[in-house]
Structure formats: structure tokens, C-alpha cells
Amino acid sequence: MDTTHSTDSQPSVAIIGSGPSGCYLAQFLRKQWRESEIVIFDRLDTPYGLVRYGVAPDHPGTRAVSKQFDRLFARDNVTFVGSTVVGSVEGAGHMTLDKIRTAFDIVVLATGLHADRALSVTTDLHGVYGAGHLTRLINGHPDETVDGLELGRRVVIVGHGNVAIDLLRLFLTAPEQLRELGIAQDVVDAISAGPVSEIDIVGRSMPSQAKFDLAMIKELAKLPNVRFEADLVAPAEDEDASRHDAVQMLIDGSEPSAQRVARFHFGFEPVELDGAGTVSSITLQALNSTGRTMRLDADSVCTAIGFAENESAPLLRADHTSAEHVDLERGILGDSLYCVGWLRRGPRGTIPENRTDARMVADTIIADHLVRDAAMPKPGYSALNIDTHSAAI
Ligand SMILES: Cc1cc2nc3c(=O)[nH]c(=O)nc-3n(C[C@H](O)[C@H](O)[C@H](O)COP(=O)(O)OP(=O)(O)OC[C@H]3O[C@@H](n4cnc5c(N)ncnc54)[C@H](O)[C@@H]3O)c2cc1C
Numbered sequence: 001m002d003t004t005h006s007t008d009s010q011p012s013v014a015i016i017g018s019g020p021s022g023c024y025l026a027q028f029l030r031k032q033w034r035e036s037e038i039v040i041f042d043r044l045d046t047p048y049g050l051v052r053y054g055v056a057p058d059h060p061g062t063r064a065v066s067k068q069f070d071r072l073f074a075r076d077n078v079t080f081v082g083s084t085v086v087g088s089v090e091g092a093g094h095m096t097l098d099k100i101r102t103a104f105d106i107v108v109l110a111t112g113l114h115a116d117r118a119l120s121v122t123t124d125l126h127g128v129y130g131a132g133h134l135t136r137l138i139n140g141h142p143d144e145t146v147d148g149l150e151l152g153r154r155v156v157i158v159g160h161g162n163v164a165i166d167l168l169r170l171f172l173t174a175p176e177q178l179r180e181l182g183i184a185q186d187v188v189d190a191i192s193a194g195p196v197s198e199i200d201i202v203g204r205s206m207p208s209q210a211k212f213d214l215a216m217i218k219e220l221a222k223l224p225n226v227r228f229e230a231d232l233v234a235p236a237e238d239e240d241a242s243r244h245d246a247v248q249m250l251i252d253g254s255e256p257s258a259q260r261v262a263r264f265h266f267g268f269e270p271v272e273l274d275g276a277g278t279v280s281s282i283t284l285q286a287l288n289s290t291g292r293t294m295r296l297d298a299d300s301v302c303t304a305i306g307f308a309e310n311e312s313a314p315l316l317r318a319d320h321t322s323a324e325h326v327d328l329e330r331g332i333l334g335d336s337l338y339c340v341g342w343l344r345r346g347p348r349g350t351i352p353e354n355r356t357d358a359r360m361v362a363d364t365i366i367a368d369h370l371v372r373d374a375a376m377p378k379p380g381y382s383a384l385n386i387d388t389h390s391a392a393i
Pocket of ligand 1: 110131340348
């Protein structure tokens with residue numbers, strides 16, 4: 001059955017957030033509604049969210065998905081409106097969600113989750129940095145500044161996910177290579193100042209459950225002048241040994257006389273940070289029955305333990321989840337209001353997983369629209385009648 005609507009019944013759609021989930025959603029909706037007005041708003045003047053400001057700059061293949069999204073704006077008649085923070089405030093560069101909902105038939109929140117999840121050990125010591133802050137800084141995000149960044153020689157990274165491994169790799173990459181990747185000179189200088197020569201990378205899980213991908217570990221083997229070490233325990237017979245074996249291969253292949261060292265610690269969590277003003281050590285505790293503790297000297301601690309809603313930013317989803325008829329499983333936040341991507345399902349998953357998510361939410365939106373009374377279609381962008389500038393792509 002062709003469910004494509006005629007021109008006059010095709011709804012106007014506003015998508016808030018131009019990361020992968022917002023862009024994939026626009027792709028799916030454009031396929032269904034060829035004549036709809038589809039506008040993607042973003043708080044930044046450049047689109048693509050974490051594709052631009054999260055993915056490591058030495059992974060150009062992953063970033064190439066943005067070429068596919070470029071076609072949305074160049075060919076598929078989707079409009080990008082940058083420099084517009086959507087939330088509860090109205091004014092220069094800010095627009096309320098209510099105003100957008102009044103103008104568009106359908107509104108979808110695709111604003112992601114950006115705040116660094118904090119360690120359970122609270123600290124106000126200098127020298128503790130979140131991976132979100134660091135990766136945005138490395139990728140030239142306009143909100144971030146290098147002021148105060150001092151990694152020093154001994155860095156502890158907390159977290160064993162791919163973002164943690166990105167940091168490990170970038171901290172051990174030569175300054176001239178970092179420059180070639182397009183990283184700003186002041187950021188290269190700050191990363192390389194120590195220079196970082198000792199990294200401990202700590203995770204709660206044992207290797208069989210570690211969150212990093214095997215390819216990420218294999219890539220580390222290309223770093224010159226690094227000795228890899230780990231407190232590895234052989235996995236049980238019924239456990240997945242692939243990550244354990246990959247780390248073992250990394251250790252076996254690394255240079256024993258290398259001047260820089262990276263040590264993996266599995267099955268530990270931080271219990272204390274010490275220092276006078278600036279962090280100087282971190283104490284870890286084993287999560288097994290021994291409860292053994294280990295103190296590591298650290299000039300800086302980088303946390304890569306996940307993301308959350310930014311409490312200082314408008315809590316778009318939280319504002320609406322108490323409303324009636326919320327069905328997050330299907331991406332429904334309210335009447336003609338939806339959510340997609342990390343905002344909908346939490347800060348987990350790769351770029352392609354947002355495609356699957358966007359397809360599901362697009363199906364929900366289309367199914368809802370088929371049964372909605374569209375007697376009074378809303379006019380879309382023209383009704384906003386404001387001076388936001390559309391970034392040309
Ligand atoms: C550091 C890091 C590295 C990663 N590396 C990889 C990788 O190598 N490969 C991979 O497959 N996946 C990677 N991921 C995961 C991937 O980036 C995410 O799956 C994906 O970006 C989530 O898409 P999203 O659209 O939900 O959110 P985002 O990409 O975060 O997009 C949200 C967009 O909303 C905008 N926005 C936020 N608030 C507002 C507001 N109030 N008003 C207007 N606009 C707003 C933001 O500016 C942003 O453009 C990485 C993630 C991180 C954090």
C-alpha cells in the first residue's frame with residue numbers, strides 16, 4: 001500500500017538537533033513525505049552533533065557519514081537552521097519549544113546527551129576532566145576552552161569504553177600528527193605539554209565484559225614507543241576470551257624498552273581522589289571478593305564513564321516525560337511531540353544504531369499522522385517570523 005500523502009496533507013516537521021539521529025530521521029520522513037517542509041534546528045551554527053564534535057579526528061571513515069547527511073540539505077530540500085537553542089527561553093539565539101510546536105505539525109527532539117557523567121567519588125580538585133569536554137575540545141567545539149587543561153606526565157583514564165580508548169590513543173599521538181589532523185595548536189600544545197608518558201586505564205569490568213571494541217585495541221598496536229601492560233586474569237571457559245586475547249596480543253607485541261607505558265586495570269573502581277588543590281593520586285578498589293585497594297599517582301584524571309542530560313541546559317525530555325501518554329519505547333513525548341537517538345534511549349550506541357532508532361520513530365510518526373485530524377495544518381517555519389539565520393551548507 002502506498003501511504004504517501006498528497007501534498008496538502010503532508011505535515012510540517014521540526015527536528016531539534018542535527019546529530020545522526022535527527023539527520024537519519026529527516027531522511028526517513030523525506031522518503032515518506034516528499035513535499036513536507038522539514039526543518040532541522042541546532043544550537044550550533046554547524047550541523048551533525050557528535051559526528052563532528054565527538055568522533056575522534058583520526059577516524060575520518062566514521063565521520064564520512066556527514067557526506068550522506070549533506071545531501072539532505074543540498075538535494076532533499078531539508079532546511080538547516082543553526083545558532084538556535086531550543087528550550088524554555090525566548091530571545092537572541094533562543095527559541096521556546098512551545099513556539100516551535102505552535103508553528104509545526106510535528107516536532108521531534110534529537111538533542112542527544114552531552115554532560116559528562118561524574119564519578120561517584122565527588123571532588124573539586126583541579127586536574128579532573130570529563131571525556132565529553134576533552135573530545136569536544138579536541139574537535140574544536142565552540143563551547144570549549146583549553147584554559148586550565150594540564151594533563152601532566154601521569155594520566156589516569158577511568159572507563160574502558162571506546163571513548164576512553166580514543167583518549168588513550170590521542171594522548172599518545174605525536175604533536176605533529178595531532179596538528180595534521182586539524183586539531184588547534186593550543187589544544188595540541190596542552191595535550192603534549194607533559195608530555196604524557198604514563199597512562200593507567202581503569203575499568204570496572206573484567207576483559208570478557210569490557211566495553212571497548214576489538215578494533216580499538218588492535219589500533220593501539222600502531223602507536224610507537226609504548227609499552228602496554230595489564231593485570232590480566234585468564235577468562236573462565238564459558239567467558240568470551242576475545243578482548244582478553246586482544247589485550248594480551250597488544251602487550252606481547254609492544255616494545256619492552258619503550259619510554260612510555262599504558263597499563264590496563266580490569267575489575268577496579270575509583271574510591272578516592274587525593275591532592276592539594278590539584279589531583280595527585282587516585283585510589284582504586286577491586287570489585288572482587290578481595291576488595292584490594294591500589295593507589296595510583298596521577299597528574300590528571302580523565303573520566304570516560306558515560307553521558308547524561310546537562311542539568312544547566314533546558315531539560316527538554318525531562319520537561320515532558322511526566323506528561324500523559326508518554327511512550328518512550330516508541331519515541332512519543334506528547335501530542336505530535338517525539339524524541340529520537342541518545343535522548344530517547346540513553347547515551348549508548350554507535351552512529352548506525354541511530355539509524356535503526358530513527359526508522360522506528362519515523363514509523364511511529366507516520367502511523368500517528370495517518371490517524372490524526374489534519375484539518376488545520378500548521379504553517380511551519382514562516383510562522384516563526386524571527387530572525388534566525390540559516391547556515392548554508
Ligand atoms: C566522544 C564520542 C565519540 C564517539 N565516537 C563514535 C565513533 O567513532 N563511531 C560511532 O559510531 N559512534 C561514536 N559515538 C557515538 C555517536 O556519536 C552517537 O551514537 C550519536 O552521535 C548520537 O546521536 P544523536 O543525534 O542522538 O546526538 P548528538 O550527535 O549529540 O546530536 C545532538 C544535536 O543536538 C544539538 N542540540 C543539543 N541541545 C540543543 C538545543 N537545546 N537546541 C538545539 N539544538 C540542540 C547539538 O548541538 C547536536 O548537534 C561517539 C560518541 C562520543 C560521545
